[in-house]
Amino acid sequence: MTIRRFKSLLILGLSLLLFACNLQSTGFPITEENSVSDKKIPKLGLSLVETSNPWRTVQINSIKEIARSGSVELVYYEPDEYTVEWQVQNLRKLIEEGVDYLVVVPHETAPLREMLELAREREIPVILIEQNRESIPRELYATLISTDYIREGEICAQMLVEKYGDRPCNIVEIFGTLNSPVTKGRSEGFHRVLYKHPNLKIIASEYGNFDRVTAQKAMEKILVQALDQRKPIDAVFAHSDEDGLGALQALKVAGQPVGTDISIVSINGVQDVCKAIIAGEYLGTVKSNPRWGQIILTLVQMMERGTKPFPMVIIPYRIINAENAEERFPSAY
Amino acid sequence: MDEIKSMIINDGKKTKGDLLRNMSLKPRLILFFVLLSAIPVLIVGVVTFLIFSNVVLNMAEENATNTIDLVCSDIDLLFEDVSSLCELISNDLNMQEKLRRHFDSIQEQYSTDLRGDMELASISTYKKDIFGLYVIGENGGEYKSNYSSFQVEDHSQTAWYKRIIQSNEAEWFTPHEGSFVVRTSITDRFISVGIPFIDKASGKKNGVVLADIREDSIISRIRQGLGQKGIILLLDENDNLLFSVSQEGEPRNSEKEQLVRTSVQKFFNSGKVLSPGTSTLIPDKENLIIFRPLGRSNWRIAGVIDKSVFTQQNESITLAVTLILTVVVIISMLGAVSASESISRPLRTLSELMEQVEDGDMAVQMEDLPKDEIGRLGKSFNHMVFRIQALIDQIYQEQSKLRNSELKALQSQIRPHFLYNTLDSVTWLLRLGKIDEAINMLTALSTLFRVSLSKGREIITIEEELKHVNSYLLIESVIYSKKFDYSVETDLDLGDCLIPKLILQPLVENAINHGMSSKKNRIHIHVSVLDDKNGIHMSVKDTGVGIPVQELELLRERLQEYKSNQGNDNGYGLYNVAFRIPLFFGDKYGLEVNSTYGEGTEVQIFIPKLRGEKKNA
Incomplete structure (x- = not known):
């Protein structure tokens, strides 16, 4: 039942994307007139903690671009530190500054509830990004944009199933950040598939924090442990491409054979992973488009007009593997 | 005529002398006390203040000069570091090999790319001001020190690449939005330096090395060093403004920047030549301008502090000194009044009593006699009046x-x-x-x-x-x-x-x-x-x-x-x-x-x- 619902949402999201692209290409004279006659440009507050990976860079740029086009005014502060405490303060600051809309990429969900409640009190609609729909009460946000985390995890597992079939496969799981909905969703999806394939089993897991250096260190630790326990490592499931690249680097540094013997799968679809797939060092990645600026703008404009925004926009995905990597390399992020 | 003149002068002298002599005792005493106490205090106070404020002003100026000098040399050092790092990389054994080799397949190329990335990655960990350092080879290999993705294009066709490859030395690129080489946040601005990569085997240029420095990191460096109010200007070889940094919250003062630039230009037009890496103080009435050509690039850096900042500091000192002096003068005046009062009061009493005696009232006696000379006088007066009364009887x-x-x-x-x-x-x-x-x-x-x-x-x-x-x-x-x-x-x-x-x-x-x-x-x-x-x-x-x-x-x-x-x-x-x-x-x-x-x-x-x-x- 849930899958069916997802499918319907997926279709909704796709149609919205088309709509958004349309908007961009034709320019929709009516909306422009509206924005001119209103004269008031909505103030959009953006709050996110993690910025330093190519996928996120593209995502932030797409939001900055809608601000450049003059459709919204963007209020955004670069994080001083990568903690949820900083995000709480950042949200409070944005609310105090009187933004009209909040775009929030939660680092963790629980500590942010207080601020989301404050935003509701001030009647500031919240656009949640990358959010597991269960983790935050529906009344605290206006709309939600996300990829389907569970599905992404499932596809990663599926890639490994395809490669290893009935052969035994020892897997290392590199998580994202602790308590983040992304981590939870992707892990859940991955494990769902693994449940049906007992020959695939996870022998070690560590947090990579969506960061290449942290993930590399985590993988180095696991390699030493695995060596001690005499357990061969056959595959790595990383929650993001950065985690995967970190693991790949750790393997390279340790002199382990990459590609042929150890397969790495992850999610995002950044350029370096694409290169690694082409070089034969990486099994595959689940690519999703991070250019969400136009979607956010559409949702904001819906709310500006007084119509109820779509409750949820699910971003579609594509698989990149050795078969299509060269072809898809230019569009990698 | 001369006689009349001398008479007038004499008259004037006379009236002056008379004026003092005609004054009653109390105002005369007050005048003397004030002259003797308040005026020396005022003179000492004012002279001390003038010397002190001069010293403070000089110190503040020197301080500001040193600060700006320090900031300038800091930036200079950073630029030098970055350009020498580029040279270092171009001489690196592994890099030389990577750029010299020919790739048989795209797999091989990408694999080498990823290795090269790992080798360069350490740079960003120990040199935080460098956003990224990139090596682009003619053979298609591209290596970066950060985790951003490369721009998907043929680098060798771009303007920046051509400029570097045609040059024989370090090429500096003025602040620009977004890196030339990788995808960055569209609002970030960078200063870049590039050198041609020379193959040590053939002596030919077979690639370029380019480094990005974030403008933000330079600005925050300047702000940290600057401390107080002031502007730092970065100018290119033609004295065009690359960027200016003023203290946070202070609005950009383009008028002042223009003023400083004309002042700098005037300085050069007068035929002065500056040696790179040393600071020069450019004479200017309103501003303190420190000018320094950078060691590696042809750019110049100028630090400007409005001299009124120092006088503002001085103003508060002036206010304090004025207040203190006023209080001291008032106290000394009050002291003078009370001292002269204590002397003149018994004398006035005595003279009043004498007037009464002149009018024939012999019954007067001076009471509350102080124990000083005036007291003795009063005693004699009392005795005299008593004697006169007795004689009259x-x-x-x-x-x-x-x-x-x-x-x-x-x-x-x-x-x-x-x-x-x-x-x-x-x-x-x-x-x-x-x-x-x-x-x-x-x-x-x-x-x-x-x-x-x-x-x-x-x-x-x-x-x-x-x-x-x-x-x-x-x-x-x-x-x-x-x-x-x-x-x-x-x-x-x-x-x-x-x-x-x-x-x-x-x-x-x-x-x-x-x-x-x-x-x-x-x-x-x-x-x-x-x-x-x-x-x-x-x-x-x-x-x-x-x-x-x-x-x-x-x-x-x-x-x-x-x-x-x-x-x-x-x-x-x-x-x-x-x-x-x-x-x-x-x-x-x-x-x-x-x-x-x-x-x-x-x-x-x-x-x-x-x-x-x-x-x-």
């Missing part, structure tokens, strides 16, 4: 006694017995037909009374006194039927000397009353008024019975007693005279009685010689 009493005794002397003249005897004698003379003698007698009586009264005067001339005595002697000699004869001797030039009236007559009366006796038939009375050396010597001498020794002693005693007691009432004649003479002339003068029993008596008076118009004492 004494004079008052003496005067009343004098009047009394004069009255008595007068009364003795008109005793009924004397008048009766005189008139009886005149009657007898008339009956005897001696008209001439009767006329003489009456004339003498008239003279006697006229002189006695003397229009109420107390002091008369000797001439008048002698007329009086003569008249008296004439009348008495008739009354006593020639029982005595008399002679009057006088120095003619003493006629206008002054004496108290009715002095001689009582003595003559005394000689007649006591000198004559029934035994002796006739006595002689001799009156003399003679000029002595130190005064006038008067004497009444008779040849009567004289006074027995014991009685004479008694008489002398009583006269003495009478004189000192100034008083009882029994005396007339001799006693009256003995009393009046010292009253007029002082205790030195008086009356002396000498007598030999059976031969006669002489009463002598000695008085000072007084001449002149003195009519009334």
Whole structure:
């Protein structure tokens, strides 16, 4: 039942994307007139903690671009530190500054509830990004944009199933950040598939924090442990491409054979992973488009007009593997 | 003309001197105290402040110069670091190999790319200011130190690549939005430096090395170093502004930037040449401009601080000093007022009391005497007033006694017995037909009374006194039927000397009353008024019975007693005279009685010689 619902949402999201692209290409004279006659440009507050990976860079740029086009005014502060405490303060600051809309990429969900409640009190609609729909009460946000985390995890597992079939496969799981909905969703999806394939089993897991250096260190630790326990490592499931690249680097540094013997799968679809797939060092990645600026703008404009925004926009995905990597390399992020 | 001028000047001087002299004591004291305390304090305060503020200003300027210099050299060092890092990478063994090799497949190329990335990755961990360092090879290999994705394009066709490859040295790229090589946040700005990569085997250029420095990191470096208000300008080789950094929150002052740039240009136009890596202070009135060409690039860096910042600091010091000086001056003025008040108040009291005394009120006394010189003065004043009061009392009493005794002397003249005897004698003379003698007698009586009264005067001339005595002697000699004869001797030039009236007559009366006796038939009375050396010597001498020794002693005693007691009432004649003479002339003068029993008596008076118009004492 849930899958069916997802499918319907997926279709909704796709149609919205088309709509958004349309908007961009034709320019929709009516909306422009509206924005001119209103004269008031909505103030959009953006709050996110993690910025330093190519996928996120593209995502932030797409939001900055809608601000450049003059459709919204963007209020955004670069994080001083990568903690949820900083995000709480950042949200409070944005609310105090009187933004009209909040775009929030939660680092963790629980500590942010207080601020989301404050935003509701001030009647500031919240656009949640990358959010597991269960983790935050529906009344605290206006709309939600996300990829389907569970599905992404499932596809990663599926890639490994395809490669290893009935052969035994020892897997290392590199998580994202602790308590983040992304981590939870992707892990859940991955494990769902693994449940049906007992020959695939996870022998070690560590947090990579969506960061290449942290993930590399985590993988180095696991390699030493695995060596001690005499357990061969056959595959790595990383929650993001950065985690995967970190693991790949750790393997390279340790002199382990990459590609042929150890397969790495992850999610995002950044350029370096694409290169690694082409070089034969990486099994595959689940690519999703991070250019969400136009979607956010559409949702904001819906709310500006007084119509109820779509409750949820699910971003579609594509698989990149050795078969299509060269072809898809230019569009990698 | 000159005289008038000098007079005017003199007048001016006079009035100045007078002004000070005419001031009352209190304002004069206040003036002196203020001159002596407030003015030195003010002078010391102002001079100290001027020296101090000058020192502070110099220190602040020096400080600012050092700060800007430090910031400039910091930036210079960063640029130098980055460009030498590029050189280092271009000489790296692994990089040389990677750029020299030929890739057979895309797999091989990408695999090498990822390896190269790992090798460069360490750079961003130890050199935080470098956003990214990239090596682009002609063979298609591309390596980066950060985790951003490459721009998907043929780098060798881009303008920046061509510029670097055609150059032989480090090429600096002015601040631009987004990196040339990788995908970055569209709002980030970068300064880039690139050098051609030279293959050590062939000596040919087979790629480029490029480094990105985030403008933000330079700006925050400058802000940290700058500390106080000021602007840092980065200018290219043509003095075009690359970017300027002012203190956070301070609005960009493009007008000032323009001003500084013209000032810098003027400096260069004057033919000055600067050596790279050293700072120069460019003269400017309003701003402190420190100028420094960078060591590696052709760019220049200029630090500007508005000089008014220092004067602002100074203003607060000025305010504080002014306040303190004002307070000190007010305190010293209050001190001067109270000090002068404490000195002048008792003096003023004293002078007020003196005025009261002048008006005749002798009852005043100064109270609350301080224990200083003024207190002693007050004490003397009190004593003096007391003495004056006592003297006045004494004079008052003496005067009343004098009047009394004069009255008595007068009364003795008109005793009924004397008048009766005189008139009886005149009657007898008339009956005897001696008209001439009767006329003489009456004339003498008239003279006697006229002189006695003397229009109420107390002091008369000797001439008048002698007329009086003569008249008296004439009348008495008739009354006593020639029982005595008399002679009057006088120095003619003493006629206008002054004496108290009715002095001689009582003595003559005394000689007649006591000198004559029934035994002796006739006595002689001799009156003399003679000029002595130190005064006038008067004497009444008779040849009567004289006074027995014991009685004479008694008489002398009583006269003495009478004189000192100034008083009882029994005396007339001799006693009256003995009393009046010292009253007029002082205790030195008086009356002396000498007598030999059976031969006669002489009463002598000695008085000072007084001449002149003195009519009334």
